[in-house]
Amino acid sequence: MTTAPDTTSYDAHFKVWRGDVDGGGLEDFTVEVNEGEVVLDIIHRLQATQAPDLAVRWNCKAGKCGSCSAEINGRPRLLCMTRMSVFDRDETLTVTPLRAFPVVRDLVTDVGFNYEKARQVPAFVPPQDLGPGEYRMQQEDVGRSQEFRKCIECFLCQDTCHVVRDHEENKTAFAGPRFLMRVAELDMHPLDAAEETGLDRKSTAQEEHGLGYCNITKCCTEVCPEHIKITDNALIPLKERAADRKYDPLVWLGNKIRRRTS
């Protein structure tokens, strides 16, 4: 009853990139696949039976932690959420490390870029007049930022974004979709008091985090395993607001006055 019939098992062909900073290449493997398995299961089988030192990051194997990011046939994906059944049985699967980041070993890359960018986004500013337990917010007001807080930091969007994917030189000026979305999340937080401290998150998105580089091709949204509408709900509104701030003197004046009277 619980054992899968033999017909559901088959041998698959894999090409897995192996190497380190000094270089490497694709290695061929033939490996067993069983019903219901995901690509990470196959990588684990390779470790257990053919390549014990094959390096791969993973944690939860349930699509919640965002550790096992890699590229399958050139497409950025989570290894644990990619079912083998979406591929033809005679198709050769090519698994490579994330292209936008320097390789450490095999499928593991140095994702330090993302942690640097995270530090450059000023943190949530708690309102001075509210103590713990006194926060009141409506569900519809927190909902927008909550969508962005679904992010599991798999960095697939950072990997696929054409601004940095093949343009190392843009990395200094560009925070990437994940961290522009973080700016949007804080900007839309109903109680964030950044403005009171003189921090205008909208204009920093443009001026300090490179929002202008984004030309809304939506590649980030397409690869997001959490199906967050990064472009439509975070980046475009941020662009619109940043534009308002920048070019519309009335908006600018209105904001000045409102802030003073509050």
Next chain:
Amino acid sequence: MAHVERQQWDVVIVGAGGAGLRAAIEAREQGLRTAVICKSLFGKAHTVMAEGGIAASMGNVNEGDNWQVHFRDTMRGGKFLNQWRMAELHAREAPDRVWELETWGALFDRTPDGRISQRNFGGHEYPRLAHVGDRTGLELIRTLQQKVVSLQQEDFQESGDYEARIKVFQECTVTQVLKEDDRVSGVFCYERESGRFFVLESPAVVLATGGIGKSFKVTSNSWEYTGDGHALALLAGASLINMEFVQFHPTGMVWPPSVKGILVTESVRGDGGVLRNSEGKRFMFDYVPDVFKEKYAESEQEADGWYEDPDSNRRPPELLPRDEVARAINAEVKAGRGSPHGGVFLDVSTRMPAETIKRRLPSMHHQFRELADVDITAEPMEVGPTCHYVMGGVDVDSDTAAARGVPGLFAAGEVAGGMHGSNRLGGNSLSDLLVFGRRAGLHAAEYARGHADERPRVGDAQIDAAAAEALRPFGVGSAPEEERAREPEAAENPYTVHQDLQRSMNELVGIIRREEEMSEALERLAELRERARRAKVEGHRQFNPGWHLALDLRNMLLVSECVARAALNRTESRGGHTRDDHPEMDREWRRANLVCTLAATAPEPPGAGSEAAAEAGTETGAGRAGRIALRRREMPPIRKDLLELFEKEELIKYLTDEELTSE
């Protein structure tokens, strides 16, 4: 001697999940230089997998809630074996810990009047769990992570260095807690990326390493859960208590095989989901134990009425504590009334509209659609028990989280024992992490400050020994004489040893236990220990998972032996410990903690038992002596004002006559 880099820190936190990060924030806010060391990337810890919520009696949804009610529920859930002082502190402090998260930017789901929403959960009398859909753990870890970053930003403003006072050593593993003159002096670590060794010297070390689930085949736990902190504590001379109590979450996925064990959140039942067997029957009504009879509905009608009107109806039996539900599912499957893939049915599709399901249980909807081709808005899920949590852990002082017997060592979160007694209630884990993470950070900081002028210096010999142990899987360590004699024996594949360990624990020390099987488990563990010693790895030290696993095996084998030995010794059934051969709960056992320590290193002759045997009086002397000694210890009596929170009729079910009349 190889050159090993040393750094000096005031407090070292091992683990960057909820407890570790909360401890780190506290130690840093006390002004101490704090290092956090974690096996994964920063922000990926197992806490992200927590789904349902954080239990805290804020009373936002039902004003009847308060810390006393939460305390009562926690004690009942743990079948009164909890360290009552921990349960008290936890219930009192949890609301403050949740509210504090909001000031750090957390965005919980809201009530209509704008406060933090709270949901129902098993064993909790009122809606109590602060939550964000079914991804509460992610919100918790991200909030703490971002708080750490904000502290780093402050330090950067001040000193130009983000890592001046709080640094995360990510993808690094601790293999030894170091000691000088019986006091903690630091930790020995390797960096996964390079395989390089380093030492963090520190007078105070907080263990926050989580649990042990990777010793079992079917588990909801990630690869990190190899019992590192439990083993590090044992090896440093600390004790573990309550190791026989392992929580099997009632609802894990059962199909397809590759996802077997992945968690299905209890929120499914908290929000109205029901369990049915293959005959379509809501079987939980048949499994309400006597101690809970008055509190649970007897008919479907009453149970369904409770969601809308909890004052005039009793709660549905699907919301019994986890140990009860897991045993019931196990019994139904065994009786031939299981689902096609060996579980039972968990259904929300007939209980609420599709849109509500997608809003309230988004990750479950996503998980089943992506991994099992099941649309939970249209059909039931198949679920069965999965190893989820260990109640046992480091024997700590309730107030300070200090490990007993090892000055400078602290433990918080899942790696600490006592708080949850014999069974943890859902939602009490995240609050535990925050309450005791903070306390561990605070008291570790105080301890470190008190020892600022007499920092222990780590000796070279210790470092050399730790390095040799870590290098052994490459075949270059210094093996003792008797092992060298065995060297011609075949090298073992660490992956195979691990799989054999998982199968043994799952089959022999699993959800239902018997004496013969546990004795056999101890035999097998002894064999596995031999095999693990011969584990050999290929390749070099850079990011080599085979090597990492070979080192983790030591820890898994130690904690597995603790579980098996304690489970064999406790001849009753209680919470997360169910004996087929001793099915009743025994009031005499209520006050007993089984305490595990490392046995004397000299191998004892077979059958000699240990110090444990004599004291416990019931040791079966199962085969070869292991590495663990076991003794029985009485718990302190529950404080009078806390006992008075319960009705006498209820206490009679748990406490001995002597305890009841001793006041």
